[in-house]
Amino acid sequence: MAKMQLRLTVNGEAAELLVEPRELLVYVLRERLGLTGPHVGCDTSHCGACTVDMDGRSVKSCTVFAAQADGADVTTIEGLGAPGGLSVLQQAFREHHGLQCGFCTPGMITRAHRFLQENPNPSEEEVRFGMAGNLCRCTGYQNIVKAIMAAAAELNAVREAAE
Amino acid sequence: MIPAAFEYHRPTDLQAALATLQEFGDEARVIAGGHSLVPMMKLRMATIGHLVDLRAIADLKGIRIDGAAVRIGAMVTQQELIADAALARAAPILRETALQIADPQVRAVGTIGGNVANGDPGNDMPALMQCLDASFSLVGPNGSRAVKAREFYEAAYVTAREDDEILVAIDFAAPGGGYAYEKQKRKIGDYATAAAAVTIRKDGTACSAASVAMTNLSDVPVWSKAAGDALVGSACGPADVGRAVAAALADIAPTADNRGPAEFKRHAAGVVIRRAIERAWSRA
Numbered sequence: 001m002a003k004m005q006l007r008l009t010v011n012g013e014a015a016e017l018l019v020e021p022r023e024l025l026v027y028v029l030r031e032r033l034g035l036t037g038p039h040v041g042c043d044t045s046h047c048g049a050c051t052v053d054m055d056g057r058s059v060k061s062c063t064v065f066a067a068q069a070d071g072a073d074v075t076t077i078e079g080l081g082a083p084g085g086l087s088v089l090q091q092a093f094r095e096h097h098g099l100q101c102g103f104c105t106p107g108m109i110t111r112a113h114r115f116l117q118e119n120p121n122p123s124e125e126e127v128r129f130g131m132a133g134n135l136c137r138c139t140g141y142q143n144i145v146k147a148i149m150a151a152a153a154e155l156n157a158v159r160e161a162a163e
Numbered sequence: 164m165i166p167a168a169f170e171y172h173r174p175t176d177l178q179a180a181l182a183t184l185q186e187f188g189d190e191a192r193v194i195a196g197g198h199s200l201v202p203m204m205k206l207r208m209a210t211i212g213h214l215v216d217l218r219a220i221a222d223l224k225g226i227r228i229d230g231a232a233v234r235i236g237a238m239v240t241q242q243e244l245i246a247d248a249a250l251a252r253a254a255p256i257l258r259e260t261a262l263q264i265a266d267p268q269v270r271a272v273g274t275i276g277g278n279v280a281n282g283d284p285g286n287d288m289p290a291l292m293q294c295l296d297a298s299f300s301l302v303g304p305n306g307s308r309a310v311k312a313r314e315f316y317e318a319a320y321v322t323a324r325e326d327d328e329i330l331v332a333i334d335f336a337a338p339g340g341g342y343a344y345e346k347q348k349r350k351i352g353d354y355a356t357a358a359a360a361v362t363i364r365k366d367g368t369a370c371s372a373a374s375v376a377m378t379n380l381s382d383v384p385v386w387s388k389a390a391g392d393a394l395v396g397s398a399c400g401p402a403d404v405g406r407a408v409a410a411a412l413a414d415i416a417p418t419a420d421n422r423g424p425a426e427f428k429r430h431a432a433g434v435v436i437r438r439a440i441e442r443a444w445s446r447a
Contacts, residue, residue: 021171043164044202046352057271063201067171068216132351133266
């Protein structure tokens with residue numbers, strides 16, 4: 001089967017590489033582009049550890065073929081913040097102990113990033129519903145919800161101050 | 164899990180997609196959101212030589228509402244259904260159902276067309292479309308035709324759609340009145356153990372029209388004419404609802420699987436049908 005030239009934008013930078021259409025986006029990101037933030041958890045689109053932002057939507061990158069992502073604009077956790085320059089959400093997860101083993105965290109934060117744009121001022125219940133596609137086996141979710149609520153409050157305060 | 168190799172096609176109009184299906188025959192298959200098909204390919208339960216991605220065909224997008232007539236493009240995602248304010252006013256049962264499908268990431272990608280055309284008995288939209296008496300618009304090499312949702316499903320994964328046809332849109336009349344989609348599932352993201360779609364119209368104190376359909380309680384979605392008939396003319400009191408539930412249960416054929424034995428599913432079905440009727444009536 002023929003390989004195809006895949007062109008996509010990842011974390012703001014253009015990437016171009018030769019792939020088989022059947023390669024999954026999560027493996028392209030991890031193994032070809034060296035972005036190991038998106039994790040392979042269940043590999044069956046349940047757990048959400050592989051969540052990335054694709055064209056303004058949260059998607060599970062284990063269930064997207066590389067070919068389907070041709071032309072897409074993809075953001076991974078690496079595009080949201082960096083050591084020494086954590087995003088508001090990353091900082092909130094740290095402060096509120098929203099992680100223990102950390103395996104689900106990149107997917108959690110990438111999903112929360114999109115969720116807070118869909119709903120900048122959520123109730124706790126809305127956070128839980130909006131994060132329902134991400135599983136965590138450690139925290140019991142309580143502190144993840146707290147972290148997202150705290151990040152929402154801070155982002156809203158920053159927005160109001162700017163207006 | 165890596166699927167078998169395939170060639171990828173991304174046509175930008177329907178004619179090109181149909182031509183690709185013609186060219187490659189039963190080696191070709193269309194993909195919409197892919198959240199049923201990609202897992203099947205990863206498990207190698209589906210092997211497809213040519214994958215025809217419908218994402219770039221603009222004609223398959225969009226929701227149009229003209230009075231009571233609703234037309235939804237096959238490639239409209241569940242998330243787009245949920246976010247459409249005009250649709251939520253015209254037919255709020257669509258939003259109520261879509262919110263109970265899978266999880267946010269899957270709804271962002273999964274489409275109504277894929278949900279109804281796949282023929283998986285666990286999909287939620289087929290029963291809803293039967294409840295609403297929707298029509299599916301199919302386009303093939305010999306032109307287009309419409310098939311009623313109530314006549315579309317033949318067996319699990321077997322539908323009236325021919326291999327060289329593409330589902331392009333879904334049409335239905337906004338039902339008015341009360342509505343409910345009630346779903347019992349083990350956890351968020353799961354398919355239904357049992358689910359029911361109900362619409363009810365009220366005239367004075369009596370029910371003037373009712374439609375009841377069910378998900379995952381047979382190898383196809385089940386529309387129960389008898390259940391609707393049991394409600395029409397009644398005041399939807401407990402005995403009337405009981406008769407409708409009994410009629411609906413007579414029309415299903417659940418089988419045992421990892422969601423439980425058939426008798427448990429029958430019990431769960433009775434509960435969700437009752438709840439759906441009561442909630443729809445309370446909103447009528």
